Amino acid sequence: MLRKLVIALIVPLVLVGAALAQPDARQADSVNYATSFGNFGRDAYVYVAIERGYFRDAGLDVKVTSGTGSVDNIKLVAAGRLDYSPVDIGALVVTKANEGLPVKIVSVVHQNTMSAIFTLEERGITTPKELEGRTLADSPASTVRILFPLYAKKAGIDASKVTWRDAAPPALPALLASRQVDGIGQFSAGLPLVSRAAGGKKIRSFKYSKVLPGLLGIGIIASEDKIRTNPGQVRAFTRALNKGLAWSIQNPGAAGAILAKYQQLADPVVAAQELRIMKFFVENKQTRARGYGVGYIDTGKLASTISVIRNGFRIAKPVPALDLYSGVAVPARRPR
Known part of the structure; x- marks a missing residue:
């Protein structure tokens, strides 16, 4: 009887110890x-x-x-x-x-869609049409840039009259703030970041959703x-x-x-x-x-x-x- 009791106590402890010694069975x-x-x-x-x-x-x-x-x-x-x-x-x-x-x-x-073009209000670009003859910056693989021809068509812009400059995402706000470009591709949610980079200057946003609601x-x-x-x-x-x-x-x-x-x-x-x-x-x-x-x-x-x-x-x-x-x-x- 005593022997059975000892075994009954030892076996669970052995099993617990073995479990602790094993690595987690479910690897992430x-x-x-x-x-x-x-x-x-x-x-x-x-x-x-x-x-x-x-x-x-x-x-x-x-x-x-x-x-x-x-x-x-x-x-x-x-x-x-x-x-x-x-x-x-x-x-x-x-x-x-x-x-x-x-x-x-x-x-x-x-x-x-949150796609948009941001410009500084002081640049005097008040309508999408006035982006013609201007230089915009964005990454070549950016959504905003890829869809720009479609936006331009719907907004009455001649896309061939808009020049694009390649730039990495982190560089875009500074390029706009320093007036090296006239506008940048951004998501609407990027307004606070761009505004801060521009020292609080007013930003004008041309949202793709205005002409592409679907x-x-x-x-x-x-x-x-x-x-x-x-x-x-x-x-x-x-x-x-x-x-x-x-x-x-x-x-x-x-x-x-x-x-x-x-x-x-x-x-x-x-x-x-x-x-x-x-x-x-x-x-x-x-x-x-x-x-x-x-x-x-x-x-x-x-x-x-x-x-x-x-x-x-x-x-x-x-x-x-x-x-x-x-x-x-x-x-x-x-x-x-």
Whole structure:
């Protein structure tokens, strides 16, 4: 009897000791992610998801690099050098139609496009037409630059009369402030950053959404191979990222501080201001009233985006909406 009691006490201890000696059976999946365009407040949500443990809880180890624009990010995801990245959906329609790259949207960040051209009010450019004869700066792979011919067509601008200067994302605000260029490509949420760089001078914004109301903005993409072979990871990553996005727009001050922790050159106050602006592009009546949540894919709006891009760029073989997105991670439907 005593012998049985001793064994009964020892066996659990041995099992516990063996468990402690073993490495964690569930190793975190390594994930490579690039921001949309530099490291501004609009991309803070990925760092929030890291800091608050959303990725860790999903079994993911996410490494973040600075993106240089939608076209570059699309190609890197298609080539397998990135697992996920935010890209402009309009730019994706063009790139996928022209090059047939095997990537799909798995979540939508901005339910409307934030693309815009910023100028200093003191430059005297009061209408889009007055951009003719001027020099604008942006990254060659930037969404704003890629879609500019379409914006120009709708806004009555002769795009051939606009000169573009190549510049990296971090350099754009200073180029505008120093009057080295007449305007820069930016997202609407970038207004606080550009205003600060310009010493508080008034900024005039020409928003693409004014003449292109049917365009979706940024979406998260993954490769078709990743979606097919590892849908569980796609779901886990996307849902964790969207938790970071939802928390960021509700807590912009804290999210800005988290961004500054990971990116020391980021100004937490400016980042928070960007997120306050971005909230109006992330949420709409579908994400709120219908309870679909941030990231929801509006297939009707996606079809509208494809139509606008097809007509503007005269794409010979437009991409069907079903080939552009996957509903593996978030709701994807046409609102009633």
